[in-house]
Amino acid sequence: xxxxGHLKRxxxxxxxxxxxxxxxxxxxxxxxxxxxxxFLLYVGETSVSLSLEKSLELYEQMYLMRRxxxxxxxxxxxxxxxxxxxxxxxxxxxxxxxxxxxEEKDYVVTSYRDHAHYLAKGGTAREGxxxxxxxxxGCSGGRGGSMHFFDAEKRFMGGxxxxxxxxxxxxxxxxxxxxxxxxxxxxCFLGEGAVSIGPFHEGMCxxxxxxxxxVFVVENxxxxxxxxIHRTMSTEDVSxxxxxxxxxxxxxxxxxxxxxxxxxxxxxxxxxxxxxxxLLEYKTYRYRGxxxxxxxxxxxxxxxxEWKRRDPLNLLKTKLTAKGVEESxxxxxxxxxxxxxxxxxxxxxxxxxxxxxxxxxxxxx
Ligand SMILES: Cc1ncc(C[n+]2csc(CCOP(=O)(O)OP(=O)(O)O)c2C)c(N)n1
Ligand SMILES: [Mg+2]
Numbered sequence: 001x002x003x004x005g006h007l008k009r010x011x012x013x014x015x016x017x018x019x020x021x022x023x024x025x026x027x028x029x030x031x032x033x034x035x036x037x038x039f040l041l042y043v044g045e046t047s048v049s050l051s052l053e054k055s056l057e058l059y060e061q062m063y064l065m066r067r068x069x070x071x072x073x074x075x076x077x078x079x080x081x082x083x084x085x086x087x088x089x090x091x092x093x094x095x096x097x098x099x100x101x102x103e104e105k106d107y108v109v110t111s112y113r114d115h116a117h118y119l120a121k122g123g124t125a126r127e128g129x130x131x132x133x134x135x136x137x138g139c140s141g142g143r144g145g146s147m148h149f150f151d152a153e154k155r156f157m158g159g160x161x162x163x164x165x166x167x168x169x170x171x172x173x174x175x176x177x178x179x180x181x182x183x184x185x186x187x188c189f190l191g192e193g194a195v196s197i198g199p200f201h202e203g204m205c206x207x208x209x210x211x212x213x214x215v216f217v218v219e220n221x222x223x224x225x226x227x228x229i230h231r232t233m234s235t236e237d238v239s240x241x242x243x244x245x246x247x248x249x250x251x252x253x254x255x256x257x258x259x260x261x262x263x264x265x266x267x268x269x270x271x272x273x274x275x276x277x278x279l280l281e282y283k284t285y286r287y288r289g290x291x292x293x294x295x296x297x298x299x300x301x302x303x304x305x306e307w308k309r310r311d312p313l314n315l316l317k318t319k320l321t322a323k324g325v326e327e328s329x330x331x332x333x334x335x336x337x338x339x340x341x342x343x344x345x346x347x348x349x350x351x352x353x354x355x356x357x358x359x360x361x362x363x364x365x
Pocket of ligand 1: 113162163164193221
């Protein structure tokens with residue numbers, strides 16, 4: 001009896017061991033499979049660099065983003081802008097490089113830190129600033145403000161305030177593109193603070209399951225409001241979120257415009273030609289607080305200074321100077337942008353307030 005009991009227990013233990021081994025092997029292959037896909041997808045890709053002319057055009061765009069927001073910050077302190085104001089300063093190479101890799105017909109959707117994405121998608125500084133001022137001439141008729149820039153005609157699908165909630169929308173846009181077979185791609189920008197939230201996983205799950213032409217761009221600026229990433233994730237490698245679905249992934253230097261463009265170009269091509277999603281993690285940093293109301297005391301001066309040494313605008317300028325672009329060329333671009341920023345503020349100030357009788361327009365009651 002004692003022997004048969006012993007044998008029974010030994011058999012059970014063996015079964016348990018076999019089960020644990022099978023689980024480990026399953027886990028191993030589950031992780032290996034997307035990594036293999038990732039490797040195969042990159043094989044045969046030759047890099048395409050930005051021309052000098054295009055780089056200068058994008059420098060102008062980045063300089064406009066920077067000066068547009070510095071001007072907005074000034075207007076905010078003058079109380080000309082109400083509500084929230086989340087600045088993108090420091091992250092410009094991400095939106096610029098990624099959107100440069102798309103076509104006009106492609107869709108972009110993003111979170112509340114949306115001014116730069118709107119400008120990169122063809123939005124005007126005038127309509128952007130008027131939106132911040134809450135005026136009729138704004139891109140959302142003055143009803144959206146900083147967090148809700150929209151321009152459906154330009155295929156800029158907003159400006160969303162609920163963290164992660166726009167990720168399933170991006171999957172929906174990708175689904176429509178695939179259903180209509182119109183060759184368009186959806187690009188979804190989100191913060192690293194969104195990758196542990198339910199809707200992020202719902203969107204990722206469907207994009208992988210239905211093989212949707214979507215590029216998810218996580219802008220990892222290391223903080224979600226005042227919470228550093230190490231307090232909410234067990235890994236610093238945000239791109240590993242792609243492994244579960246599985247989906248191709250890459251980690252990108254978000255300060256370097258060329259790399260930003262190149263990795264997005266590969267992902268957009270994959271979406272357009274093979275109808276496959278990608279998760280790109282861009283390592284970046286915001287120089288200001290979460291919003292104008294945040295003095296950002298949760299980080300050290302040294303940390304901020306270290307990131308500022310890799311300022312995306314300076315990095316690009318240094319690279320272009322090394323290629324022979326003279327200071328006078330930058331000066332010309334910067335003067336043009338300064339005039340545009342002055343003009344957009346004047347436009348915003350002169351644009352009328354929305355009429356009182358339109359108060360309930362665009363509102364679901
Ligand atoms: C579902 C939800 N929870 C909480 C908030 C409050 N909130 C606004 S922004 C934010 C942090 C998001 O950080 P991240 O995604 O990293 O974007 P970043 O601000 O760094 O661009 C939080 C928690 C919200 N808007 N929505
Ligand atoms: Mg963040």
